[in-house]
Amino acid sequence: MLDPEAAPRTSASAGLGHDSGVSPSAAPRRAAEERARPVPRRKRLSDSRRQRPTMFPDLETATPRLLLRKIFQTQPEVSPLVPKISEPWEPRESGSETHSERISNTSMKIQLPDLVSEDTSIITFHMSRKKKKLSISEFERAVDERFPQNLAQSMSDDKTLTRSLQASFATPVPPNTVEKRGLLRRPKNRKTVNVDAFEGGVEQNLLQIKDTENYLVDSQALSMTGTTVMMNDSKITLNNTELFIQPQLSEKSQGRLSALEPQLLARNTLERGSRAFNTAEPEPQKERLASNVDPEEEMVQEDHEESALDHADRSGPASVGKAWSLPRGQQDCTQQSSYAEQVSEPVSGIQKEHLTLNVNQEEEMVQGDHEDSALDHTDRSGPASVGKARSLPRDQQDCTQRNSYEEEVSGLVSCTFHRQTLSTPAVTTSQGRHLGSLSAQRSTRTSLREFVAHVIEKLNYGNEEDGMTDTEQEMVKDGAVKEGIAREVTELQSNMEYSEKLGEKLRKQSASHMNEKGEARTRMTPVEEEVMIKDAANQDSGKDVVEFPESAGARRLSRQSNAFFTRYSEPTRKKSIEPVEQTVDLDAGAVVGDMSELEEHKTEEEEISEDGAESEELSMEMPAFVHATAYKVSPSLSTPRSLKTAVPKSSPKPPTAKQAPKKNRTEQRRKREPALPSSLVKKIFSHYVKMPVARDAFKVVEKCSEQYFKQLSNDLEVYTKHAGRKTVETADLELLMRRQGLVTDKMPLNVLIERHLPLEYRKLLIPMATSGNKVIPSK
Amino acid sequence: MKRAAPRSTLRGLIKKHKPQLRLATNVDLLVHLNFLLFLHRLAEEARINAFENKSKIIKLEHVISAAKLLVNSHRGHVMLLPLLSLPPSRFL
Numbered sequence: 001m002l003d004p005e006a007a008p009r010t011s012a013s014a015g016l017g018h019d020s021g022v023s024p025s026a027a028p029r030r031a032a033e034e035r036a037r038p039v040p041r042r043k044r045l046s047d048s049r050r051q052r053p054t055m056f057p058d059l060e061t062a063t064p065r066l067l068l069r070k071i072f073q074t075q076p077e078v079s080p081l082v083p084k085i086s087e088p089w090e091p092r093e094s095g096s097e098t099h100s101e102r103i104s105n106t107s108m109k110i111q112l113p114d115l116v117s118e119d120t121s122i123i124t125f126h127m128s129r130k131k132k133k134l135s136i137s138e139f140e141r142a143v144d145e146r147f148p149q150n151l152a153q154s155m156s157d158d159k160t161l162t163r164s165l166q167a168s169f170a171t172p173v174p175p176n177t178v179e180k181r182g183l184l185r186r187p188k189n190r191k192t193v194n195v196d197a198f199e200g201g202v203e204q205n206l207l208q209i210k211d212t213e214n215y216l217v218d219s220q221a222l223s224m225t226g227t228t229v230m231m232n233d234s235k236i237t238l239n240n241t242e243l244f245i246q247p248q249l250s251e252k253s254q255g256r257l258s259a260l261e262p263q264l265l266a267r268n269t270l271e272r273g274s275r276a277f278n279t280a281e282p283e284p285q286k287e288r289l290a291s292n293v294d295p296e297e298e299m300v301q302e303d304h305e306e307s308a309l310d311h312a313d314r315s316g317p318a319s320v321g322k323a324w325s326l327p328r329g330q331q332d333c334t335q336q337s338s339y340a341e342q343v344s345e346p347v348s349g350i351q352k353e354h355l356t357l358n359v360n361q362e363e364e365m366v367q368g369d370h371e372d373s374a375l376d377h378t379d380r381s382g383p384a385s386v387g388k389a390r391s392l393p394r395d396q397q398d399c400t401q402r403n404s405y406e407e408e409v410s411g412l413v414s415c416t417f418h419r420q421t422l423s424t425p426a427v428t429t430s431q432g433r434h435l436g437s438l439s440a441q442r443s444t445r446t447s448l449r450e451f452v453a454h455v456i457e458k459l460n461y462g463n464e465e466d467g468m469t470d471t472e473q474e475m476v477k478d479g480a481v482k483e484g485i486a487r488e489v490t491e492l493q494s495n496m497e498y499s500e501k502l503g504e505k506l507r508k509q510s511a512s513h514m515n516e517k518g519e520a521r522t523r524m525t526p527v528e529e530e531v532m533i534k535d536a537a538n539q540d541s542g543k544d545v546v547e548f549p550e551s552a553g554a555r556r557l558s559r560q561s562n563a564f565f566t567r568y569s570e571p572t573r574k575k576s577i578e579p580v581e582q583t584v585d586l587d588a589g590a591v592v593g594d595m596s597e598l599e600e601h602k603t604e605e606e607e608i609s610e611d612g613a614e615s616e617e618l619s620m621e622m623p624a625f626v627h628a629t630a631y632k633v634s635p636s637l638s639t640p641r642s643l644k645t646a647v648p649k650s651s652p653k654p655p656t657a658k659q660a661p662k663k664n665r666t667e668q669r670r671k672r673e674p675a676l677p678s679s680l681v682k683k684i685f686s687h688y689v690k691m692p693v694a695r696d697a698f699k700v701v702e703k704c705s706e707q708y709f710k711q712l713s714n715d716l717e718v719y720t721k722h723a724g725r726k727t728v729e730t731a732d733l734e735l736l737m738r739r740q741g742l743v744t745d746k747m748p749l750n751v752l753i754e755r756h757l758p759l760e761y762r763k764l765l766i767p768m769a770t771s772g773n774k775v776i777p778s779k
Numbered sequence: 780m781k782r783a784a785p786r787s788t789l790r791g792l793i794k795k796h797k798p799q800l801r802l803a804t805n806v807d808l809l810v811h812l813n814f815l816l817f818l819h820r821l822a823e824e825a826r827i828n829a830f831e832n833k834s835k836i837i838k839l840e841h842v843i844s845a846a847k848l849l850v851n852s853h854r855g856h857v858m859l860l861p862l863l864s865l866p867p868s869r870f871l
Contacts, residue, residue: 683782688818694836700846704821711850713797732806765805
């Protein structure tokens, strides 16, 4: 019966012995409660509450009359509004939520003057709670709500109040419940996804978004990259959830490509772009591999890659849906990310067959040269679905070496396909070293590569091992296509060593580029290799190209990869994330477009290449090579035409075009430089908004901030002109803020300064007087 | 948690838009302050929008609608009317 239920409730709420059954009596009771509540609310409620519990047993068996009596005893106050309240109370008993709402409304109205927050918050709050607990009449529920609400006001007063106020009273419960439960629930889900820090999960999401977008070549890709870039900055540490972290054969990008495809790449690219992967190359590859399996994981890994960067596990996209590769990649990523070098993300994505082979090869390569952490490489190599542990470690090693390189190459070359045939471990080692130096460069590129790798992976293209070395090896392993590539790679590797030193950064960039362009993964591997080789030679960019790509395509690919690298190198060089984002966007934008981009990047890279144009070229060549290999590997690639078009362009270009576009690129890049770091914007916005923000929303925020700066500069110019000055002064700023309504008579500028700016700045802006007649800052 | 204001970047940004314009010593700090407040307002608006939609996450559309409101009200010199027409609560 309702009485027992009601009794405790009423007692709890305010001794309202509402009985659904006894409406007439309940009404007055409720009225009494209402009355009693508003006034003594807090005090009495607590008291009444205490009393009530004791009374509960009585209430249960009490009759309405008794309840009413108790109410009157406990809350004798009477409010003028009682009669009105009683009316709504009665209908409420009918048990419709609306009734309760009404009551709550009325109660709220009554109490609003007194306790605005309480009522609203309580009612809505409790409405939801009530539901859970018991099936009581609406009225009872409302009553209970009100009563406990008073008690439990504290916390959510503001929130609930606002919520309740904002939410329609028609359904008070849902909003609260949704809000509360949703808040509780969602984080759990997310966390379950990411074992690691929350950041990892966020990054994953971001990467996912990015990847998907990139992969889908949406127009939003650009925006995504922005967010992804931001993600990079945010530093998400992804943990590889793979059981074992196999050495990343190819850059992360590769692994990712295979697995996650765009998602990973997006992330990786971002990560890479922001950081220089040193040894992370192998990881990215692995990640790529794994990406296929676990897109999310890879994304996490990719985030790792950021940290690990160099570990670009190019292990390459590897066999397409090698689930295990993914976890490996992830694991690798996590490891590396923490290691911050070559979190050889288990490029699980990489096909097992290929991976194992590649890994082996990579390992060999790695031995020769370990840039940062052999571990990283090993992680990368891990992806070998086949489960060749050794192969993975090799990759990792290689990856470390080739991180910079690998990134570029790995993505594409990802040996997923042709791992089986390890062309020349020895060569790879040497190249691995080379790659190692490059890995740093590649880190930025790995993302590109990974992306490409992923894309490729998806298409079941050979996995592009991280870095060039890896890619080389992988390529060879993969098989027919790879073999040829591998050879090229080996060549590249040898060259790479040389060029590594020269074009470390470039590589990274290219790697990142390459990663981004997962699609061009396969292509990239050859290209990368080429590029790497180029780098190695540094002086003979051309010959590197010639050496490796036995096939013209490879060369073209290298060009493309170079472009990739250049693109990447740009962002990496530029420190600002935005360029990276852009590059990422580019990569993501279109598989086909990769090549063209690569070319562009090549030039850019060349421009940027600190080492010199040559190194850039080399790096560019490498990606081209990678691309070439990728191209070869995946004849069925949908982007062959793009490759082809890119190839012809690239072929004539490399020696000459690079230098010219390089300069332009550098200039262009420099122009692009002055852009607020997206990470900063993200941070500030998140801090102010205090709520989780969607990734694409950040892009909008970024655009808004750009627009804002435009307007700001316009306004400032007008103000200074109006004052007859040519220099913007603080007075102009103050006028601007006044115009915007930020500074008013009530709110002086100094207060705003004190509120929002850190102390150091405040000291600069507001003169402070200290003892001894000193004023700071001294004028 | 608060990051340092990227002073040189801000100056570069303004230079990019208005190369002929000079900046005094600590002007970029105030610019940064203005930027922070702008983001603050944008965030508030977006939060309100998201809240109205009963969503726990700030989504794209929330931000966009917030930005629309803000852009109009943000003009310092050209459009004063829209600024006035906007409810003051929005800003402060």
